[in-house]
Amino acid sequence: MQSLSWLIAGISALPFALAGEVDIGVLGLITMLLALGTLLLGIGVLWRRRRARAWAIALEVVCLLGAAVLLVLPIGYNSGVVSLMVNVALPIAVIVLLRKDSSQAFA
Amino acid sequence: MFDIAPDHAIGLYAALVALPVALLGLKLRRASALVPGTVLGASVLMAMSGAIHLGLVWTHRDEAFTAALFVMNGVAYIALSQTYTWRWWRPASVALITATLLGYLGYIVLNFDTPDQVAIATKLIELTALGLVLVPVRGARPWRRLRWSALGVALPVLTIVTVATVWVDALARPDAQHVHAGAVLQQTNDVATPEQVAAAQRLYDQTTAAIAPYRDWRTAWAAGYRPGGSQTMPSTHWMNQRYVDAGYVMDPQHPQGLVYANTKHGPVLLGAMFQMKHLGEFGPDPGGPLTAWHQHEDVCFTPFGIEFSLMTPTATCPVGSIDISAPPMLHVWIVDNPAGRFAVDIDDKVVRKIDQG
Numbered sequence: 001m002q003s004l005s006w007l008i009a010g011i012s013a014l015p016f017a018l019a020g021e022v023d024i025g026v027l028g029l030i031t032m033l034l035a036l037g038t039l040l041l042g043i044g045v046l047w048r049r050r051r052a053r054a055w056a057i058a059l060e061v062v063c064l065l066g067a068a069v070l071l072v073l074p075i076g077y078n079s080g081v082v083s084l085m086v087n088v089a090l091p092i093a094v095i096v097l098l099r100k101d102s103s104q105a106f107a
Numbered sequence: 108m109f110d111i112a113p114d115h116a117i118g119l120y121a122a123l124v125a126l127p128v129a130l131l132g133l134k135l136r137r138a139s140a141l142v143p144g145t146v147l148g149a150s151v152l153m154a155m156s157g158a159i160h161l162g163l164v165w166t167h168r169d170e171a172f173t174a175a176l177f178v179m180n181g182v183a184y185i186a187l188s189q190t191y192t193w194r195w196w197r198p199a200s201v202a203l204i205t206a207t208l209l210g211y212l213g214y215i216v217l218n219f220d221t222p223d224q225v226a227i228a229t230k231l232i233e234l235t236a237l238g239l240v241l242v243p244v245r246g247a248r249p250w251r252r253l254r255w256s257a258l259g260v261a262l263p264v265l266t267i268v269t270v271a272t273v274w275v276d277a278l279a280r281p282d283a284q285h286v287h288a289g290a291v292l293q294q295t296n297d298v299a300t301p302e303q304v305a306a307a308q309r310l311y312d313q314t315t316a317a318i319a320p321y322r323d324w325r326t327a328w329a330a331g332y333r334p335g336g337s338q339t340m341p342s343t344h345w346m347n348q349r350y351v352d353a354g355y356v357m358d359p360q361h362p363q364g365l366v367y368a369n370t371k372h373g374p375v376l377l378g379a380m381f382q383m384k385h386l387g388e389f390g391p392d393p394g395g396p397l398t399a400w401h402q403h404e405d406v407c408f409t410p411f412g413i414e415f416s417l418m419t420p421t422a423t424c425p426v427g428s429i430d431i432s433a434p435p436m437l438h439v440w441i442v443d444n445p446a447g448r449f450a451v452d453i454d455d456k457v458v459r460k461i462d463q464g
Contacts, residue, residue, distance in 0.1 A: 001235050004266045009423040011267075013407075013416050020339050021414040024407075027425040028416075034426055046242065076386045076432025078405050080109050081119060081224040083422035083430075085231060097144070 002063075002094075003042060005086055006035035045098065053098050060091035060098075067091070108222050108277040108420055109405055114166035115225035121162030122155045122232075129154035129188065138192050143244040149200065150188045152236035156207075157184030159229050173219070180207055197240055197250075201257070204237045208265060212272045218280065222273040227420050230273075234266050273420045290451050293389040293399040293435065300395065307394025311448050313359040314379050314439040321365055324374040332365050336413045341458040342368050342377060354384045357391055357437065366438065366453065370462040377453055377461075378440040382433075389435045398449045400435040407431075 010032035017025020041059065044052025067087040070077040077083075111119065129151040133139040139147055161181035167174045180203075187200050208230060214220045241258040243251045299307070321327040324345075332345040345365045355361040364380035383390050389400045407416045407424035408431045418430050438449060442461065445454050 001231070001238060001266070004263055005419075005421045005423050006426070007263075008267060008270050008419050008421055009425050012419050013425040016414070016416040021337065021416070022339070023337075023409060023411040024414045024416050024425060024428065027409055027411070027427040030427065031425040070429055074386075075429070076404065078109060078418060078422055078430050078432075080422065081111070081228045082109075082231065082420070085228055086422050 002086075002090055003035045003038035006031050006038060010035060057095055057098050060094045064088065064091040064095070108224075108227070108273065110223055111225055112221070112223040115163065115223055117166055118159040118162040118225045118229065121158040122229075125155045125158030126151065132189070142191055145239040145242045145244060146191050146196075149236045149239035150191050152232050152239070153184045153200065153204075154188035156229055156232050156236065157181045157188060159225070159232075160184060176210070200240045201237065204233050204240070205265070208233055208237075208269055212269060215272065215276050221280070222277055222420070227273060230269050231421065234262065234269065237265070238262050270420050277420070290401040290403050292401050292451075293392060295392060295396045295399045297396060299397045303393065303395035303397060307397040307449065310357070310359070310393060310398060311439060314362065315441050317359040318362060318365060318376065318379045318441065322376045324367060324376075327365055327376075334367075335364070336415075338369050340369065341455060341462070342366055342453060343374075344380060345374075351382060351384070355381075356383070357381045362439075364436075366440075368458045368461045375461050377442050377458070378438055378444075380436050380438050382436040384434060386432055386434050390437060394449065397447070398437060400437045401451050402435040403433040405430055405432065 010028045010030075013024045013028025013031065017028060038059065041052050041056045045056055071079060071088075132154075133147055133150065158181070160177045164174050164177045164181070167177060183203050187196065187203060190196055193199070211220075211226070211230065215222055220226070238258060241254050241262065243254045243258075321330070321332070327345060331347045331349050333348075335344045335346040337343065343366070345367060347361075347363060347365075350361045350363045353361070355363070358381075359379075362379035363382040366377045366380060367374035368377050381390060383400070386402065389402070392398055392400065405418040407418050407428040409415075409425070409428035411427060414428075416425065416428065418424055422430070424430050438451070438453075440448050440450065440453055442453070442457055444450055444457055446452060
């Protein structure tokens, strides 16, 4: 879901790139690459790869910290239900679900 | 799209109540130890979605058909959230979630409902539940390939179609306060009174006279105005940070911003922009509906090249950009803008004509 969310964010930048906002277009492409990376991490977690688990936790921690900083800054960051679900609850859920490193579960 | 409809708020409370109840239910049932975690996750999410649908029945009791659908949907979700050991649980769950998602999309396309935060959150819960239902688990041989295919193709397609439909609907059918993508208009009376027309004319005349020297961009530069965005775009806002910090309120002598067309002959002055200091604090509105302020909300801003895009319905921005909202602003266009002298935007055709001229 997180990968899809980033994929949509990446795609959403493309019309702005076509309108002349080149940097937003580049960021959109980078975002789509991040979406692909996140998808691969998800597959790695499903395949019980320990490195994928570590990377996934690291990614979620970064997302969570980023969202926390943006929520605290007075910049009008969206604090609606969907924003809290996608940018706070989802990373927390993934971290909680992946926190147990059983040697039987992950190789 | 980024608000909560008053008649949908109850659904949110129902989901918040359902979450701990569903988790407690899993703890108490022995059968939960026999199924994979993905199934338990889907069970909890379906219980939440069921609670949301049942919660909405009360506020939609005047719409018999919709209320009946909510009841059926809610009951089916709750039932499936408790029958995860049933042999046909997965096909039944996939069918229910897919039908609910497509049904909702039909509802908003037909304009029976407008998407809000509760609706989008519910759809994300359902899509996540669908993903968890489809994930093949170790040892489960039957339908494995089909489930991977559904997870890899059908779920992404369904997610993108859902989000795109919600977004297109919100942009194509904005409410009265969201006439412009990412901008919220100040609430005013509907038709300007003669006094308001006269006041708007006064504001226009005073501002036009005050910014006349800035037709030469060098004078604006000397006064402290600096381009606040990409100059490869048709027009650019030049901001005066000193005036922004000083907090002048709609002072024609000290407009916080100027708007220039980026033409092959250099910057051409299009108008002025007044801006308030704080979010949600709309300025004085002497012209009523003619001089309504607007506030840009949920805009993705990147410092790389100072460019903008819009936040998606799933509340994400491209990496390297952040979601921001800008305090209320009011434009005064000194060129002939078909949308109006105080419109949110300048017409692109006007800018093109100036460039060609």
